[in-house]
Amino acid sequence: MKAHVNAITLAVSDLERSFRFYSDGLGLSSPGIIGTEHVGDRDTPGGAAAMFTLDNGLVLALYSRTDLAKDAALPLDRIAGSPVSLGYFVDTREDVDRILAQAHQAGATIVRPPLERPWGIYSGYFTDPDGHLWEAVYFLDGQRPN
Known part of the structure; x- marks a missing residue:
């Protein structure tokens, strides 16, 4: 594995609120919330996410906590907070x-x-x-x- 990270995804409880925090509040540039046409269900994650490409090329992504848990096949309680x-x-x-x-x-x-x-x-x-x-x-x- 090369020592390089391309994206960091933050699990969020309210995608629109978090998008406003990072775009309007902190001034990060993004095309907006994308993937809303991919609606999830009880077992399948949805596709709505917001992505910010930072100046060094790293992508900071925002994704629903519940969708990230489903996508990674982890219990919801594993997708929370900030241990980093x-x-x-x-x-x-x-x-x-x-x-x-x-x-x-x-x-x-x-x-x-x-x-x-x-x-x-x-x-x-x-x-x-x-x-x-x-x-x-x-x-x-x-x-x-x-």
Whole structure:
């Protein structure tokens, strides 16, 4: 396996609400919610999803929790929350502050206000409306990892 991730899919409880959070609130670009013509049933997942192609080519996808559980053949309780954090690297300390303020204005919960860490970063955390954990990070020496 090559060390490369092409897409991250976030399971969401309300696709339209989450789409608005990421598009209107955070300013990510997307063609909108697609695949709505593929309606699921009790056993088959639906196809409605929203996809955002990020500047580095990574696709951030939003997909219904129930549909993702059906698609992956997992119990619904396995598709929840945030046992990981998604990192967003920025160019300045002010960018960290701005991103957290923008996320809060869009409906995010700030779970850790920005602060300087002894290992050389300035960062803060927020969660989206479904509890997915994001960290905005500035590297104090200006040297981001590749």
